Amino acid sequence: MPSSGSPGYLCRETASLGAVPVISNDQSSLPWPCQPCVRRTLPRLGVPLRVGHTATSAHEAPSSFRLTRSPPPPRRVRATVRRGRASTPHPSTAWPRGTGLALLRSLPAPGPEGQGPGLLRKPVYTKPALDPGALGELGRAVRLELSPAEKRLQEESVRQHQINTYLSDRISLHRRLPDRWHPLCREKKYDYYSLPKTSVVIAFYNEAWSTLLRTVHSVLETSPDILLEEIILVDDYSDKEHLKESLENYVAGLRKVRLIRANKREGLVRARLLGASVAKGDILTFLDCHCECHEGWLEPLLARIAEEESAVVCPVIDVIDWNTFEYLGNAGEPQIGGFDWRLVFTWHSTPEREQKRRKSKTDSLDSYRQTPTDAYQHTERL
Numbered sequence: 166m167p168s169s170g171s172p173g174y175l176c177r178e179t180a181s182l183g184a185v186p187v188i189s190n191d192q193s194s195l196p197w198p199c200q201p202c203v204r205r206t207l208p209r210l211g212v213p214l215r216v217g218h219t220a221t222s223a224h225e226a227p228s229s230f231r232l233t234r235s236p237p238p239p240r241r242v243r244a245t246v247r248r249g250r251a252s253t254p255h256p257s258t259a260w261p262r263g264t265g266l267a268l269l270r271s272l273p274a275p276g277p278e279g280q281g282p283g284l285l286r287k288p289v290y291t292k293p294a295l296d297p298g299a300l301g302e303l304g305r306a307v308r309l310e311l312s313p314a315e316k317r318l319q320e321e322s323v324r325q326h327q328i329n330t331y332l333s334d335r336i337s338l339h340r341r342l343p344d345r346w347h348p349l350c351r352e353k354k355y356d357y358y359s360l361p362k363t364s365v366v367i368a369f370y371n372e373a374w375s376t377l378l379r380t381v382h383s384v385l386e387t388s389p390d391i392l393l394e395e396i397i398l399v400d401d402y403s404d405k406e407h408l409k410e411s412l413e414n415y416v417a418g419l420r421k422v423r424l425i426r427a428n429k430r431e432g433l434v435r436a437r438l439l440g441a442s443v444a445k446g447d448i449l450t451f452l453d454c455h456c457e458c459h460e461g462w463l464e465p466l467l468a469r470i471a472e473e474e475s476a477v478v479c480p481v482i483d484v485i486d487w488n489t490f491e492y493l494g495n496a497g498e499p500q501i502g503g504f505d506w507r508l509v510f511t512w513h514s515t516p517e518r519e520q521k522r523r524k525s526k527t528d529s530l531d532s533y534r535q536t537p538t539d540a541y542q543h544t545e546r547l
Contacts, residue, residue: 285357288460289385289393289420292339301336304343304485304492309335322373328455329488330373338379339386342459342492349527353465360467362394364446368436369454370401371408376455378415381422387458392467393421394446400426401436457485469529478529499530 300307309332311319319331365384369377377398384396398416400408416424427439441449448470450463462480469478479502484493500512501519519530 285391286389287391288388289390290382292341292386293337295341296337299337299340301340301490303341306486306489306491307332307336308489323488326373326376327487328373328376329490330376332488332490333373333375333379336375336379336490338375338382340379340457342457343494344459345494346459346461347526349525350461350465353468353527355464355468357389357391357464360392360464360471361447362392363448363450363463363467364394364440364444365396365450365452366399366437366440366444367396367452367454368399368401368433368440369403369408370430370436371403371405372454374407374412377408380452380454380456381416381419383457384452385419385421387460388463392463395444396422397440397444398422398424399436399440400424401432402427402430459483501530 296302309315309319315331319329322331323329365388367377367380367384381396381398384393400412413424416422423443425440425443427436431439437451448467450466452458466478466480470476481495481499483495485491486493498515501515502510503513504510515530522528523530
């Protein structure tokens, strides 16, 4: 019988269904029992490789393991593990006849209905415990009683950033937003193993400290670890002191975050292309440097691209008040972005033809289906 230090194996198919995984040499209960997959899959999911061991970390509750015996098959098993679009053969694993190894581990409770098991949805970092009384928590508006001197500081922050950064600096970098998903969104299911991984590129120039880092933490705390390849911060030749060594030291302590700097002022588009040139992910995601993400924001975007790899997708963009940082949400019905005859970007109501094409409220809106006639009609209503 293998020793208590033998590696175990997590059945990927079982995990994707949110059931209790069984690590066993029983062919009927374990589709892919090969040790190379053990060493690759378990660390990826945050599961220790050794049995008889209790592991704890800042982001994982204590978990215990126990050994059980099960009747083994009288033959060696060879399997193929599918990962993404490729299938790679691995050497088989054989246990001595008459002995077996089963490793049981209870998974965390599943997340919101339709979003897959909690383990696969686990973000890079977990948000701190909710503090209902904290400023701006759950998207509440914040209005401070300020002295004349403090008001001057607040007005100066608005003048510099067009955002009330004086207030932003007093709101947690890890604040939560209220949950306003459409009920049908909760029924969506995603195969996390088939979704591509993404590199998130965030370009900035002289951005305020709190709004920039709240964006970074928001991505890290709402994106599944299994889907987020990296965050690339692109400094477009900022000259603010807080974006120099202080930012480098802060970012150095964060997982999956890289900071690169332009040698001269490039502008938004070239700065984003600079980040894209060093990205490692399958998909590029571009975010503004002063935004916040809902839990579950990433999976639908990647799923659309998995369906049609040439698609360029955009999420429903909610509104946060620039002065009070109140989360205002959106109008309810998704809109289509476009330009009027003055080349000013604005949001248009969904054409009737596109509404009829959609079979569900969760179906995407295809902006390229909009005709010049539609655009003219929208412009006339402005």
